[in-house]
Amino acid sequence: MIVLGIESTAHTFGIGIVNDSRKGEKKVLANVKDTFTTKKGGIIPAKAADHHVDVCDIVLKDALAIAKLKLEDVNVIAYSQSPGIGHCLKIGAMFARSLSAKYNKPLVGVNHCIAHLEIGRLVTSAKDPVLLYLSGANTQVIAYEGKKYRIFGETLDMGIGNFLDSFARDLGLGFPGGPVVEIFAKKGKYVELPYSVKGMDMNFGGMLTNLKQKIKSGKYKKEDLCYSIQETAFAMMVEVAERALAHCDKKELLLGGGVACNKRLQEMCNKMCKARGAKMFVPANEFLVDNAAMIAWLGLLQFKAGDKLKIEKADIKPYLRTDEIEVKWRKD
Ligand code: ATP
Ligand code: FE2
Numbered sequence: 467m468i469v470l471g472i473e474s475t476a477h478t479f480g481i482g483i484v485n486d487s488r489k490g491e492k493k494v495l496a497n498v499k500d501t502f503t504t505k506k507g508g509i510i511p512a513k514a515a516d517h518h519v520d521v522c523d524i525v526l527k528d529a530l531a532i533a534k535l536k537l538e539d540v541n542v543i544a545y546s547q548s549p550g551i552g553h554c555l556k557i558g559a560m561f562a563r564s565l566s567a568k569y570n571k572p573l574v575g576v577n578h579c580i581a582h583l584e585i586g587r588l589v590t591s592a593k594d595p596v597l598l599y600l601s602g603a604n605t606q607v608i609a610y611e612g613k614k615y616r617i618f619g620e621t622l623d624m625g626i627g628n629f630l631d632s633f634a635r636d637l638g639l640g641f642p643g644g645p646v647v648e649i650f651a652k653k654g655k656y657v658e659l660p661y662s663v664k665g666m667d668m669n670f671g672g673m674l675t676n677l678k679q680k681i682k683s684g685k686y687k688k689e690d691l692c693y694s695i696q697e698t699a700f701a702m703m704v705e706v707a708e709r710a711l712a713h714c715d716k717k718e719l720l721l722g723g724g725v726a727c728n729k730r731l732q733e734m735c736n737k738m739c740k741a742r743g744a745k746m747f748v749p750a751n752e753f754l755v756d757n758a759a760m761i762a763w764l765g766l767l768q769f770k771a772g773d774k775l776k777i778e779k780a781d782i783k784p785y786l787r788t789d790e791i792e793v794k795w796r797k798d
Contacts, residue, residue, distance in 0.1 A: 598719060602724060
């Protein structure tokens, strides 16, 4: 079966194409995207939506060319239905509806966070992992229990990527900040920062205020602040992920989201996993960051489990949470 997926939850407009009759990672035939960016970072919803309208045709054309397919060959159209920014989600849903109507193809709406987890299960050998999902807007620890992907811990304020970007902006490192912070951190020494894990949840507001004060004081080296923000914030993530592994009695940790590209984060997670006899899985960067192959893949799993949307029901659900969705496609 061939499924075309459309991603449009925030900055990224993407088209991915998957075919489940091929093996392993080769199931992904195309994974094309175009990302809306501004110099200072952040997102202006209406402008991001305009960007998605501008690029949708060319991204589709490129994806079909890479997959060597025509729309007629596609069996199902999937789109990111939740969660995300309303303005952006609407463009993806409209594009999916128009393709579905024009080519008479069934439609499936999918959840972006669950898609990160399912693409990880496809492209690594993880079977039943705890997902540490660290992106710009999202910071969640997710695991499968009782027919649902449950959220075991999450940020109580901003996502870790937005937190790193905001710190990097104050330090004059440009946008996106995460990759630059990673480079500066390599030459830094530790300075103490507030560490905030509450039960299974975490927050970054206090650490950001503290960092802003340290930047303003002019007494600290950039490298030291970059090193310390990574050590502190990542240790918070690792603590929650470890407790989720213990609580669920699972033996696999899967990473997802743009911040998971960070090598120091990967190293810290790996150490924790080794110490408790668990295994860490890291998909290639193209499947860590927002991408449409994951939307196509989850669409395929859902369609095979009987999910299908009538065009008039193909809406968006900007606030739908991961644990509100019944996981019909897993047998365990
Ligand atoms: P979502 O809509 O799911 O929240 P997003 O639009 O923020 O996702 P992603 O590509 O998943 O997109 O993540 C982008 C974030 O990842 C940015 O905040 C960026 O700074 C961060 N990032 C990318 N590479 C690194 C890195 N090497 N180290 C730390 N952070 C990184
Ligand atoms: Fe994402």
